[in-house]
Amino acid sequence: MIDYSQRLNPEVQALQPSGIRKFFDIANEMEDVISLSIGEPDFVTPWHIRQAGIRSLEDGKTWYSPNRGFIELREGICKWFMRHYHVHYEPKTECLVTVGGSEAIDGCIRCMVQPGDEVLIPQPSFVCYQPLTEMAGGVPVIIETKAEHGFRLTPEELKAAITPKTKLLILPYPNNPTGAVMRREHLEAIANVLHGTDVMVLSDEIYSELTYGDTRHVTFSEIPEMRERTIVINGFSKAFAMTGWRLGFALGPAPIIKQMTKLHQYAIMSAPTMSQLAAVEAMNNGDGDSAYMREQYDMRRRLIVDGFNALGLTCFEPEGAFYIFPCIRSTGLSSDDFCEKLIQEEHVAVVPGTAFGKCGEGFVRVSYSYSIKHITEALSRIGHFMQSHHADTL
Amino acid sequence: MDRLLTLLNENARLTTEQLAVMLNETEENVNNAIMKYEREGVIRGYKAIINWEKVDCNNAIAIIELRVSPKRERGFDEIANKIMSLPEVDSVYLVSGGYDLAVIIHGSTMQEIAMFVMRRLSTLDSVLSTTTHFILTRYKADGIIMNAAEETDGRRDLSCD
Incomplete structure (x- = not known):
């Protein structure tokens, strides 16, 4: 008998599985569950983009692409990025097409981080940064962002966290799970702290197209002198409802992209050809699709924020992504208990804030990537839940 | 206020309050717009789609x-x-x-x-x-799929296999 625990890498074994799982297992066994837990668009990929993917199969384009991705896609990406975010990247040397934003995050961290290097990770945030840092031998340094600052990273918090060992700062905005956005002035304040240091920045901007309000998303690489230290991660999943196509990209200085390309080449070879050819269509003719989806999400966002506030589950106004992050402390329950009771009693699934970092305690993540009908039904069930739990505390 | 028509066309039971929140308008403005549409004959009625x-x-x-x-x-x-x-x-x-x-x-x-x-x-x-x-x-009428069971959400929670 092989004792697998002796044969497996203890560091991998020590990685924590995602904390969300328990609730999904409960939800899966129930009928009539209303879920507000899923973190992907409810839209189907726009037809003209799907058609481009279908055409690629009809034309028999079933071979590998170049390691970095098709040049027409990299050109499309760089033009799209320039058109939306006003920073030029060279398609040949400063762009790498990856299997989702996730691969780009992994590749970037592995390229930069040496054993002992500190990686600054604002939380609450997407779950992958910490384990990927640990696997690279780095030391995750968690910065707990606060509700009173709109869950933005503040220059003071950043300054306090930087040490001579700091190698990389993760900037996960627009943020999953909080919906927080860093506007230009907030990014400038961060840049001021970074000036004169050699801290690099991984700016995970996968939700960039889902930024609401009067001004659009600002990429960190647009802030003066930040381009040379920034790797921008973005992709197609959120902006074009293409999660299942698994396609993302990294934009950054040529020497970094060159090293990331080597890792990508050995681990992945190249991103799927069909997905890349569909993505060319998205880059060239998909702006209207993103704008339409953004408008739909925006209406749902206002509806759900208003609904939660009316129930006494206050949430700060999320300005990006498709999540709200209401505070549930008024119920006297922990995040885990709230989620467990809500699914048991009202069959509504949401995700405890603690799944995104310890400082998510007292909050839950609610996705509004659902139809208005679905959202209003969920709100009415949560309203019922709040009534019965209010009565409990009397 | 074209978006108001789109929203009502999808679901006429949304309350004025909900519509106002979604459109970032006051309830009064939404009410007035609905009344105007009704007066002008743009909105001709409200009914349920029944299977x-x-x-x-x-x-x-x-x-x-x-x-x-x-x-x-x-x-x-x-x-x-x-x-x-x-x-x-x-x-x-x-x-x-x-x-x-x-x-x-x-x-x-x-x-x-x-x-x-x-x-x-x-x-x-x-x-x-x-x-x-x-x-x-009737498989589908007025944009609504009649058999609710066929209107499924194909998305899965990633970590639940």
Whole structure:
């Protein structure tokens, strides 16, 4: 008998599985569950983009692409990025097409981080940064962002966290799970702290197209002198409802992209050809699709924020992504208990804030990537839940 | 306020408050806009879309193609007016192609509809011929898939395999 625990890498074994799982297992066994837990668009990929993917199969384009991705896609990406975010990247040397934003995050961290290097990770945030840092031998340094600052990273918090060992700062905005956005002035304040240091920045901007309000998303690489230290991660999943196509990209200085390309080449070879050819269509003719989806999400966002506030589950106004992050402390329950009771009693699934970092305690993540009908039904069930739990505390 | 129409077209039961929140408008503005649309005849009514097959009652629907001879002065309007004034008639469309009017009729039985076509429609002066198509199943109507079970969310929670 092989004792697998002796044969497996203890560091991998020590990685924590995602904390969300328990609730999904409960939800899966129930009928009539209303879920507000899923973190992907409810839209189907726009037809003209799907058609481009279908055409690629009809034309028999079933071979590998170049390691970095098709040049027409990299050109499309760089033009799209320039058109939306006003920073030029060279398609040949400063762009790498990856299997989702996730691969780009992994590749970037592995390229930069040496054993002992500190990686600054604002939380609450997407779950992958910490384990990927640990696997690279780095030391995750968690910065707990606060509700009173709109869950933005503040220059003071950043300054306090930087040490001579700091190698990389993760900037996960627009943020999953909080919906927080860093506007230009907030990014400038961060840049001021970074000036004169050699801290690099991984700016995970996968939700960039889902930024609401009067001004659009600002990429960190647009802030003066930040381009040379920034790797921008973005992709197609959120902006074009293409999660299942698994396609993302990294934009950054040529020497970094060159090293990331080597890792990508050995681990992945190249991103799927069909997905890349569909993505060319998205880059060239998909702006209207993103704008339409953004408008739909925006209406749902206002509806759900208003609904939660009316129930006494206050949430700060999320300005990006498709999540709200209401505070549930008024119920006297922990995040885990709230989620467990809500699914048991009202069959509504949401995700405890603690799944995104310890400082998510007292909050839950609610996705509004659902139809208005679905959202209003969920709100009415949560309203019922709040009534019965209010009565409990009397 | 075109987005208001889009929202109401999808779900007319949203409250003024919900509409106002979604559109980032005051309730008063939304109310006024709705009243204006109603006054101007842009909004012509509100009704539920019902899957009658789920309800234990007799219901039959037919689409009837009518070929008619238009009148010198009034074209198809005169005959269309006559037909749409009949309460059994749900919809009347003037269409291009092999026939002129498409008429949708709801009745309690197929027999009743057949009698209606025979006695009331085909006897009208300018009606040249009728072809009756009974609806066997409504899969989708007015943008709504009738069998809710087929309207599934194909997304899965990533970590739950």
